[in-house]
Amino acid sequence: MPDAIHAEGLVKTFGEVRALDGVDLDVPEGTVLGLLGPNGAGKTTAVRVLTTLLQPDGGRAVVAGLDVVRHPNEVRRSIGLSGQFAAVDEYLTGRENLRMVGQLYQLSARDAKRRADELLERFHLADAADRTAKTYSGGMRRRLDLAAALVVSPPVMFMDEPTTGLDPRNRQGLWEVIEELVSGGTTLLLTTQYLEEADRLAHDIAVVDHGRVIARGTSDQLKEQTGGERVEVVAHLREDIGTVRGILARHSLPARSGEGDGLAAVAVEEHTRKLTVPVAGGAKLLAEVIRELDGQGVEIDDIGLRRPTLDDVFISLTGHAAEAEDAGEPGPETDPEDPGAPSTGSTPDGPGRRRKRNGKRKEAAR
Numbered sequence: 344m345p346d347a348i349h350a351e352g353l354v355k356t357f358g359e360v361r362a363l364d365g366v367d368l369d370v371p372e373g374t375v376l377g378l379l380g381p382n383g384a385g386k387t388t389a390v391r392v393l394t395t396l397l398q399p400d401g402g403r404a405v406v407a408g409l410d411v412v413r414h415p416n417e418v419r420r421s422i423g424l425s426g427q428f429a430a431v432d433e434y435l436t437g438r439e440n441l442r443m444v445g446q447l448y449q450l451s452a453r454d455a456k457r458r459a460d461e462l463l464e465r466f467h468l469a470d471a472a473d474r475t476a477k478t479y480s481g482g483m484r485r486r487l488d489l490a491a492a493l494v495v496s497p498p499v500m501f502m503d504e505p506t507t508g509l510d511p512r513n514r515q516g517l518w519e520v521i522e523e524l525v526s527g528g529t530t531l532l533l534t535t536q537y538l539e540e541a542d543r544l545a546h547d548i549a550v551v552d553h554g555r556v557i558a559r560g561t562s563d564q565l566k567e568q569t570g571g572e573r574v575e576v577v578a579h580l581r582e583d584i585g586t587v588r589g590i591l592a593r594h595s596l597p598a599r600s601g602e603g604d605g606l607a608a609v610a611v612e613e614h615t616r617k618l619t620v621p622v623a624g625g626a627k628l629l630a631e632v633i634r635e636l637d638g639q640g641v642e643i644d645d646i647g648l649r650r651p652t653l654d655d656v657f658i659s660l661t662g663h664a665a666e667a668e669d670a671g672e673p674g675p676e677t678d679p680e681d682p683g684a685p686s687t688g689s690t691p692d693g694p695g696r697r698r699k700r701n702g703k704r705k706e707a708a709r
């Protein structure tokens with residue numbers, strides 16, 4: 344398969360900062376590459392270079408068969424970028440905005456209307472469709488902007504953190520649109536801070552940090568490296584630890600795949616009464632464990648299913664948590680080693696969680 348996107352040794356510096364420090368990327372036609380990394384990793388810079396908005400200082404990139412430096416105009420005609428209509432017209436309604444984009448792309452009036460209606464529905468903007476965009480909340484504008492980028496389906500799409508700041512319902516809606524788009528043959532490069540999102544959408548993931556690709560693989564490969572999902576239980580009483588250990592051992596990944604009794608797979612932290620075990624089986628398995636604990640009369644303080652997050656991937660790759668770039672966020676150093684915070688349960692990592700709670704991550708990744 345030919346590559347729809349190919350980059351070799353891309354370098355971009357801003358003063359002292361090497362935002363891109365030799366990035367190589369390949370995205371075969373019709374596939375999705377997830378560029379996964381924390382704030383400041385260089386994701387946006389990579390997207391801007393690949394979409395001709397920024398000139399690289401070194402290296403080269405070919406998009407849709409065209410060199411981005413030598414043929415920027417032709418490249419632009421073959422790509423879509425979410426965010427490009429950030430100048431959504433405030434004085435037009437949501438519906439008018441989308442129809443206008445359709446007409447700019449030379450859809451017939453009828454097709455432009457049909458596509459606008461579809462997208463308004465999909466992005467939960469149907470009720471607000473006939474209000475001017477200036478009355479929209481920030482989240483609604485974001486959705487309208489994304490919808491505008493999807494009015495026509497260009498052969499190569501770039502989406503820079505498309506779901507950051509969206510609520511779960513709208514994230515879900517966007518994921519569905521993206522899947523539809525890709526099943527129609529579009530090649531997509533998507534940046535994200537959420538492993539869960541890359542997991543769901545990307546065929547292949549490139550993990551970036553400090554302007555470099557530090558790992559590449561499918562999400563299964565990255566998770567395998569990270570240790571997969573785990574059940575964490577905090578027993579209320581120290582004397583119940585043995586019972587909990589027995590139950591968890593039987594459900595452990597090694598026991599289930601016939602590799603012994605699984606006891607060795609259960610990590611026990613006596614002083615916090617916390618037990619952790621690698622599992623496969625998700626929420627269903629969690630429910631079984633809860634029933635058994637209950638059946639044996641074990642009282643627990645906390646139980647949760649932990650799925651690997653960007654932080655877990657980072658720790659396993661680099662030995663340190665993804666650093667928060669934002670000055671406002673406490674860095675890993677200021678986090679207490681054991682925050683004693685409640686477990687995250689089976690909540691997937693969402694926009695609200697980001698890269699907090701590094702203490703827990705470190706512990707889990709031992």
Ligand SMILES: Nc1ncnc2c1ncn2[C@@H]1O[C@H](COP(=O)(O)OP(=O)(O)O)[C@@H](O)[C@H]1O
Binds near residue numbers: 380381385386389
């Ligand atoms: N226009 C710019 N001027 C100066 N520094 C920049 C500029 N754009 C990005 N940077 C810096 O380059 C690095 C990578 O930024 P960026 O590509 O935006 O990362 P990400 O999108 O992964 O959060 C950061 O250290 C950022 O501060």
Ligand SMILES: [Mg+2]
Binds near residue numbers: 383387503504
């Ligand atoms: Mg960015």
